[in-house]
Amino acid sequence: MISIGTDLVHISAFAEQLAQPGSSFMEVFSAGERRKANERQGSRYAEHLAGRWAAKESFIKAWSQAIYGQPPVIAEEAVVWRDIEVRADAWGRVAIELAPELAAVVRESIGEFSSSLSISHDGDYAVATCVLTIQ
Incomplete structure (x- = not known):
């Protein structure tokens, strides 16, 4: 099974939030x-x-979609966002790395999985898509 999540962020509005x-x-x-x-x-x-x-949000959306029809595993306000880390390799290709505790919760809810991530920027927008492949 494959589950996909996408998120779009308006960069200038995001920058305003950071600067508050x-x-x-x-x-x-x-x-x-x-x-x-x-x-x-x-x-x-x-x-x-x-x-x-956008990448963190896209991961949450892909995970949520993978359990469609079931209640959320973690309440939205209980998500520890820094436990979803975006890392880049030496060539700038990105991947999601989950903290061990969160990875265990995800595996418990959907089984073994792998993820693929893409981030793109155009003008004043950033978009990310996360694909979860569930074994």
């Missing part, structure tokens, strides 16, 4: 994701993180 005084939105990103974003200059910083946010 007292915002804790950066906490949804892992230390590694924040470190990589800090390597970007100016608007590329928000663009980079918007793509990562």
Whole structure:
């Protein structure tokens, strides 16, 4: 079985959220994701993180779609977003890496799985698609 999730992020609106005084939105990103974003200059910083946010959302949507007709496994407000980490290889190809506890919860709900991820940016938008292949 294959399950797909896609998310679209408006980069300038996302940048406004990041810039709000007292915002804790950066906490949804892992230390590694924040470190990589800090390597970007100016608007590329928000663009980079918007793509990562879209990727996290696309994973949740793919997982949710995989259990269509069943109640959610984790309440939306209980998701620890930094447990869904987007990592890039030396050539910039991205993948989802889950914290061990979250990976166990996902496997318990859908069985063994693998994921594929794509992130793209165009103008003021970032889009990500996650495909879960469930064995």
